[in-house]
Amino acid sequence: MNAIEIKNLVKTYRTGTKALKGVDLTVADGDxxxxxxxxxxxxxxxxxxxxxxxxxSQGSVKIFGHSxxxxxxxxxxxxxxxxxxxxxxxxxxxxxxxxxxxxxFGIDYKIALKDSQEILKRVGLWxxxxxxxxxxxxxxxRRLMIARGLIHHPRMLILDEPTAGVDVExxxxxxxYLSEINASGTTILLTTHYLEEVEQMCRKCAIIKEGEIVRLxxxxxLLRTIPQDxxxxxxxxxxxxxxxxxxxxxxxxxxxxxxxxxxxEELNELILKLAQSGFVITDFHPKGNRLEKLFxxxxxx
Ligand SMILES: Nc1ncnc2c1ncn2[C@@H]1O[C@H](COP(=O)(O)OP(=O)(O)OP(=O)(O)O)[C@@H](O)[C@H]1O
Ligand SMILES: [Mg+2]
Numbered sequence: 001m002n003a004i005e006i007k008n009l010v011k012t013y014r015t016g017t018k019a020l021k022g023v024d025l026t027v028a029d030g031d032x033x034x035x036x037x038x039x040x041x042x043x044x045x046x047x048x049x050x051x052x053x054x055x056x057s058q059g060s061v062k063i064f065g066h067s068x069x070x071x072x073x074x075x076x077x078x079x080x081x082x083x084x085x086x087x088x089x090x091x092x093x094x095x096x097x098x099x100x101x102x103x104x105f106g107i108d109y110k111i112a113l114k115d116s117q118e119i120l121k122r123v124g125l126w127x128x129x130x131x132x133x134x135x136x137x138x139x140x141x142r143r144l145m146i147a148r149g150l151i152h153h154p155r156m157l158i159l160d161e162p163t164a165g166v167d168v169e170x171x172x173x174x175x176x177y178l179s180e181i182n183a184s185g186t187t188i189l190l191t192t193h194y195l196e197e198v199e200q201m202c203r204k205c206a207i208i209k210e211g212e213i214v215r216l217x218x219x220x221x222l223l224r225t226i227p228q229d230x231x232x233x234x235x236x237x238x239x240x241x242x243x244x245x246x247x248x249x250x251x252x253x254x255x256x257x258x259x260x261x262x263x264x265e266e267l268n269e270l271i272l273k274l275a276q277s278g279f280v281i282t283d284f285h286p287k288g289n290r291l292e293k294l295f296x297x298x299x300x301x
Pocket of ligand 2: 043
């Protein structure tokens with residue numbers, strides 16, 4: 001069974017904006033799926049429809065087999081949502097926010113209290129359980145949103161830009177945490193503008209442009225279709241580039257080179273050739289994010 005089955009989904013807002021123009025999208029149970037797209041592409045609209053906040057104009061949506069038209073309550077139970085904006089009561093205590101959410105799903109208070117302990121420990125907020133939400137840092141607030149989204153043990157967690165504005169260290173912590181949740185069987189769908197995030201965590205990704213899916217593939221395949229990789233190499237001393245001509249070297253300054261390779265497998269050979277030409281490498285790193293290149297290319301077309 002699939003976690004999400006969207007067929008010919010159309011959304012025209014009352015303003016006349018055609019936000020979705022016939023989207024087909026399937027997310028397998030257990031998948032870790034990213035929705036990518038520029039501002040206004042339609043990502044939040046899709047999430048809005050999945051979670052019942054936006055009414056669709058046309059098409060069908062099934063969540064774990066439950067149609068949102070005929071079986072919305074059952075569909076809703078399968079989903080935990082983490083919206084982009086903080087929308088909890090800032091004057092409530094952390095644990096109360098999580099426990100009260102369980103009430104909306106008809107979960108017994110005692111069970112909710114017990115489960116909230118485990119979840120708050122897992123997101124690293126147990127020490128803060130009695131704190132008023134407004135006293136949390138931005139990153140803690142975001143983790144509180146995730147804890148709240150998980151209290152009814154949803155089969156799928158949907159996150160709209162979960163790491164927007166989160167600092168690098170915390171973002172890495174969240175990647176790890178989300179990967180753990182996924183590994184324990186929860187399907188994850190997220191939107192993000194950070195392509196590194198997709199490379200690190202996600203298995204599949206759809207690129208959406210002006211209300212249409214323009215690319216849908218495994219992240220691995222997408223990365224494979226990216227023709228070349230540029231590396232920035234810092235050398236102790238600039239020498240003849242004859243031996244590495246095949247890699248289209250571009251000299252940036254007297255210590256810096258940009259070099260292209262077609263496949264990661266060529267890296268070893270490239271380094272060997274540089275060494276054979278007498279270069280002493282003092283630094284070596286990929287220039288820019290690979291997926292980023294592809295993404296920009298698709299959006300430009
Ligand atoms: N409530 C609304 N009423 C009218 N138009 C809307 C509404 N919500 C979104 N839109 C329009 O629908 C289109 C898609 O918006 P959506 O919020 O789905 O984009 P997005 O991909 O989530 O963008 P972002 O990356 O900026 O969050 C945009 O043109 C937007 O202006
Ligand atoms: Mg959005």
